[in-house]
Amino acid sequence: MSAGALVSGLSVRKIRSRWVWLILAAAWLALYLAFHGTSTLPLSASSTTSVQNNLNSFNNNISNGRNSNPVFLYGVNYVQVGMTHFVSFLQSLISQPGFGRPAPLIGWLGVIAIVGFVSWLTAGWKYAVLGVVGFYILGLQGLWQESMDTLALTIAAVLIAVVIGVPLGIWIGLHDRAQHIVLPVLGFLQTMPSFVYLAPLTLLFLIGNASATIATLIFAIPPVIRLTDHGIRAVAEPTIEASDSLGSTTWQKLVKVLLPMSRRTIVLGINQTMMAALSMVTIAALISAPGLGQVVIDALQTLDVGTAFNGGLAIVVMAIVLDRTTSAVGERSQQVGGRHLLGPQARRLAFGAGAVVTLWAVVESAMYVWANTFPSSPTIGPAIVAGASNASNWVQSTFSGITVGLRNDVTIAFLNPLQSMLTNAPFWLVILGLCAIAMIIGNARVAIVTLISLLLIVGTGVWQDAMQTLAMTIVATVLTLIIGIAVGVWMGRNRQVDRFIRPILDAFQVMPAFVYLVPFLALFGASRFTAIIAAMAFAIPVVVKVVADGIHGVPAPAIEAATAAGSSTWQLITRVQLPLATRSLALAANQGLIYVLSMVVVGGMVGAGALGYDVYSGFVQAPLFGKGLAAGLAIVLLGVVLDHISQSAANRIDPSRH
Template structure:
């Protein structure tokens, strides 16, 4: 008993001491900055190239010169590019573009709508079929039928390849612990790495066009298929496997008769998440000449055409909603058991004949192939978005300018000065110390390695500028996450109202809301921060809300019965008990913010994002852009490991 009594205060002291030590390190940093700022900052002028950048430029030039003569390209990379191009072109010719000299595609709008509605009914229900048909008709009414079908063709090609490769790998990971341990870090890297970063290497190997866009999309979309397939197989109850083995089933029989059927629902969820991830890459892939709606959004961003960007972005959201509901309904049908209705088989045949007739008409008649111009509403949608933007510029400028100046001068500028004007060794020492205090020795080692590699990229100044913007954006994300997340977690009605808005924020391509933000705030660092907050806040808010809602009702009732006020209940009970969710929200907020760095480079953020974008457009800066992409990955790894190591579960393990 005496040992227990003495140990408790010591443990409590350690918990109290950590924030004090962190504050002391930060205070010492600020004090040291005053006499030493501007010294040893590793600054380079924008035109300077390091030996690493020049070497990467030489690699790019060598690859370009030997592309048509090297056996590696002739018989490997070029063949892969040709095969993927052929697949995308086939799908485009089928639903979007003219084929065999015809003025219309093989399947016109009526055939596509009928086929989509039929498939939605077969795998879902009549409500999903009506939603799918209505959604695809809306695409035509927006005047974006061809662009939408190009996007759908690219998405289907990427998803098909992702599932063709991802599901077998997921099965392997589900069956083999060794392979599961081996592939998990690779999947973490694929999901953590900002999507822009691997665009440059892909264009080096496969040139710009549908092949590179498809490969970039499947790199981002494949991890959910692998993870969820493996999770489904590993979640099968051991008793079912043991019963099969006791009957003498072979490994093949066990897989196809037990494991895959029992994990079918989870695998369908993986298909759903793969489709959503593929659609989220549509606009980004447009930067390397991907066909479809992404091109419309990028062009609108370049001309600040808010209406066109919103109309195209709405079409992407409609596609996402339809595909999400169809795959979700398919998962629900897989979950249901029991005999189907006697009328279902005749209805399947009858509606199949009707869909085939619509496909034939869309192939034969122009009115069923080309969506009519008479009822298009895309112009009205664009004009409405333009009107709202002009009104906001006229009436909200004072508010938006005040908010921009407050964040810029009170948060961003001081933090950026602290990071960029401090000697590199001081920043590195502070970062390693903070990592050790927050996350332990392992986090400190990872931080030291990442900082050393950052110095090696020759982009220390740009990396520190990006880090400053990332920290400010993450602070704003967590502020919104805590305020709205607690509100949603405590009030079901608020949750039902706010959650669809959060879903739209996650689904809408970042380029779409960049356009009105540029119109409101001009092309500045703050614009990039706002775009990152809009992109990252929904996931943080949802995680905090779920954490608050997961607190046992008996605990809340006991605190209320003890006389706690609402403020005391939130600050003394709900937030402390949801600490793990808060840590996860901060981790995910950091990663999502960092994934917007390159997008921010397009709207005045500069730093690493601009370096990556410049590497795409200027061949002499290709090496610098590639190094900037590596620097973004290093920042992501460093921040991610510190945030993960600071979680309550890891902290307890450390003690």
């Protein structure tokens, strides 16, 4: 097909589809006016449906059968006990009393020494300083034990993730068929909001460390599998062939060629897995995982901004230390034959000295209280709590005109109308509308997936809450895309801006989801708007990056030609760069939706209500467990619908499929 025919074909389709949209919208509105207020499936916060009650009794049955059902007796219970022991072991090492001692085996001095020594060995002295200072700050904040609990859980999940994930990644890297099976599963896992893993796992593994670690493991394992697979596949073919030609066995090839050459990518995968694990461990506080997450949740529940800020800050500090250090390990493993500051002799000496000091610190911290329990003074914790709390009060009273105004404007202008439309429309009309959209943007298959998922949501009994969550998700996603595309275009067009903004985005992305709630809670109080803003802050970095990469990927000749033809900057953006980056825009929308949804439900804890709150109350109140589980299911189903529709939009634009 010639380029001209292609263009005219596209525009004909565009005009036709514009009519379709108009007619559809008109028909929907007409039906809405005729039927609104009927079949809206309301359900008050404390009441439950029979399906939910059944889930509740299902949970009870499982609890009662825990010691008689063979699946539990010979499988699940062992996993649960093993996992609990593994975590307690790590906890008794660094955070909790254990091994018959009143205190952890390794105290703060020992932990800090090990962090410093290991970072020095693997990443360099700068990172050793970062690690030592960072961990010392955790202690100063008065959160040493909580931090170590979080660290123990994170390490437990990451160790298991690496032990399972790296071999699995190697396997699918070497076998196409296995890859075709595993990758879609990982994709599905990654679209699920972190929140929803928790309830089903407590069903199996009870509330506590076992469930928390397994939830973290499931949430965090995809990156290490994916990147190991990617690293193995990226090894240059000639090198593999050369190794074969010299008679390597499969094992030799793996150990001497594939793994060393993909080391950097695998370490990057471990880094991402670690950050995901840290994020999830803090959220797992909802199922009573100990640590910093607990501090933040307790504070959020009482709207104690100061304490939440202190806990959030500690999470950020730990995230920075873990992220920077593991990234540096990755970058370092790439520099082959790098220069060393010291000669080999001096290096050995420094290593020995470091080892001796570390050993001394560990032994000292095992023997003496001063080195074991972090001293209660000096401390900066109370100062941070008070400072943040005062700052929040000051901002809220001083700028209440702006913050409350902004909150109310967005809520009244966008959120309320959309929400009342979705919740007042009969459920079948909403389903009809979404299926029609799925049909037009995607195809029959997408429409059927949408239909089934939405009917299942009706079945869960939390339809109205799902519609509220949907309304918040849509508003937050639209705002996210507006800001994200604007910044992304700016970044994509200007390398300098990119260099400046990208590190900030990277920093935002390693922050555990929880942390986002704190500052916005301080600014806007408990409300749906807080959840929306937090979701935007969570999703914008991803959207900006995808858009910027898309804009930057527009072929230079196209831009040169358009510039030569005398286009203005605005024309260049709207007629050349954005149209050629449509696929990136669709992908950005997809990612934006998924990220926003996962954060909006977490926002249920700070007054956003809806599905997130249902899940949350399920953890807290036993009679509502079934409802919480149903709400979690509804979140997954909502995620499936949004992902499928936006994904099919992106696929349709894929030029390679024409």
